[in-house]
Amino acid sequence: MMEPTLQARRILKTRVDATSYGDACDRIQAWVAAGRSCYVVAANVHVVMTAYWDGLYQRILEDAALVTSDGMPLVMGLRLLGVTGQRRVYGPDLMLAWCDRAAQLAMPIYLYGGTAAMLEKLSAELQARFPGLLIAGTHAPPFRPLAPAEATADVARINQSGAQVVFVGLGCPKQEQWMYRHQGQVKAVMIGVGAAFSFFSGEVSQAPRWMMALGLEWLYRFGQEPRRLWQRYLINNPMFVLLFGAQVAKYRLWGKRRV
Secondary structure (H helix, E strand, O other): OOOOOOEEEEEOOEEEEEOOHHHHHHHHHHHHHHOOOEEEEEEOHHHHHHHHHOHHHHHHHHOOOEEEEOOHHHHHHHHHOOOOOOOOOOHHHHHHHHHHHHHHHOOOEEEEEOOHHHHHHHHHHHHHHOOOOOEEEEEOOOOOOOOHHHHHHHHHHHHHHOOOEEEEEOOOOHHHHHHHHHEOOEOOEEEEOOOHHHHHOOOOOOOOHHHHHOOOHHHHHHHHOHHHHHHHHHHHHHHHHHHHHHHHHHHHHHOOOOO
């Protein structure tokens, strides 16, 4: 059975796919059934701007099986580029949507990233939310580049667990780089979910849903971690507005076609 074609647009240099939670989960399920080793990127402004400045990272995004509109600016971007009715496909919520389906279908998952304490709390939270969810394994890698033997051992551990989907919580750009390097080695679908591990373990609070809906999640997160996030939000966000504003102006000037 052929996979339905995805509608997509380029926001700056990055392809962003027009999808939904249901469609994304259907595709993940089909890839699992086909035994495909591939990865999903949940893209926000930080991801798009990192790719704008870094050609190697841009190629990593290009090789992704699916790039979702994780941030509201990208949702609005897709709409401005002609994808009417596009909604957010937020990495943490995609994680929950897949866990719900995985629990129903008895499809085991793996959690890779964070700390051992975080993974313990995250596993308990997910299994409380989704009774019957099979967590085949967890691993918290060290916060440094892995030696080749360590990377090989991590892949072997994941494959031996029998997991069919691996959630990767290493943050941008590390998680995308990790998935790209191990595509074809990890015998599962890999999904980068950013801060989801921190949110669902209770170590970091999520922005209220009304702030998310208004595209103000960045302000909430900046208030929580200003030292870590100041460059992301105070430099990348204004630069994105300028660059994407120019793209939309060109799109409107030259007609409604992919730009």
